[in-house]
Amino acid sequence: MQNQEKEFVPIYIFGKRYDVPEELTIQKAMEFSGYQFIRSCGCRGGICGACLTEYRIPGDYRLKVVLACQSLIEPEMLITQSPFVPVNRAQYELERLKNQPAILGKIYPEIYRCLQCNTCTRVCPMEIEVMDYVAHAIRGDVAGAATLSFQCIQCGACASKCPAEISQPQVALLARRIYGRHVLSVPESLYQRIAEIENGQYDKTLEKLTQLSTEELMKVYTQREQEPQESQTWVPKFPHFPEESL
Template identity: 50%
Template sequence: MDTAALTEKVAAKAVPIYIMGKRYEVPEALTIMKAMEYAGYQYIRGCGCRGGVCGACATVYRKAGDYKIYTGLACQTVVEPDMYLAQIPFYPANRATYDFESAEPTPETVFKLYPELFRCVACNACTKVCPMDVEVLDYVSALKRGDLKAAAEISFDCIQCGLCASRCMGEMAQYHIAQLARRLAGGKLAAKAEHLGKMCADIEGGAFADLLGGLKSMSVDELKKVYTEREMEPHMGADEWTPASSHGLA
């Protein structure tokens, strides 16, 4: 639904907000993003998924009479009266280029690519500013200790909006370092799925070529019959479940 229709339906009372210092009256129930569109803006930058996962619409705001810095995603944060806001659609950040194939999943790989990691003074501004409530300082500390797995886990909800980098006393781009840690942890430290390799080998060996050829040559009615009669894995059952018939398996 477009903003105008929404506004009409909500028929909410208007509240004043200050977009980059300039006052606009907007309906009280809108998100910052919809409020800016209501005010007359058309987004090019600062708007992405509109669902809180892409990191395009990081917004910084203060409230009248309050010294604190607040942050939020424009697409997720509801306007408040007398909020003073600015979006930060881009913040410059240093990202190291590396060869993932040859990269060792060791602390040294991270330290070498991002020596600025040790400029962290543990001020915690990164954690305070994170709109996703990621414990940024905790994963930075894990990285300094060389615990890539912990850093990968703690940073998992990061949407790479860049607000942490904008506030960092050590001038690092935490989210790029976390990305490196997650890839090393996921691709090189976690155990590989053995069943996956086996299935790939079966497919490469042509184990299903005849079965699929058979399905492809069926009439729609024949296919519907096979489809309807296929055995369903029980919903609450264990992973080890096996079907009654081995037809269709390797």
């Protein structure tokens, strides 16, 4: 079977034209064009937020914000990247913080400057309701801010466009830290698992895992059960996996 010839399309990276195969992601198209990623590249799976990219299509007034590893190229697109977005990173001791009213506003008072323009939500590549979790933070609702911001990958797109100069990712991170440390109760199963580890229950399993090849480890990894994201009652079918499979 003969290979079909690849169709090439023009794109512009930092203002310079390159012809690249269609159906590539922006990240792969940049590498095809000769760019070597030292920064602006991490997981390549849409999780780390390192490949924040902006582009515009000629004739379209909208500036689009995406992750280069997750977005396909479009003909004639004009591409630039934001390798790092400086944010206001407050200093605090989590153990001294409590879930008290206005705690987020005390540490990040700039949240009260929010104009409710919704720019942060529009540019979020994860489609998070950023303005909504900032509103929860303003009201002192730590749980609400933590829950709505759970999918944040800290790319900084919202902070880079905010006219009120709010560092939304850092506000969200603080909310999740307070929520996890001071609001959520510690499940009994966690103490049970810690005791099992300290008693050496998993030592033999770990020793066997270290002796597996990369291919064998990948097989064990892909066979694992994954807990559903929205589940309060999920119980694994094989609670002692991977012990019984080794």
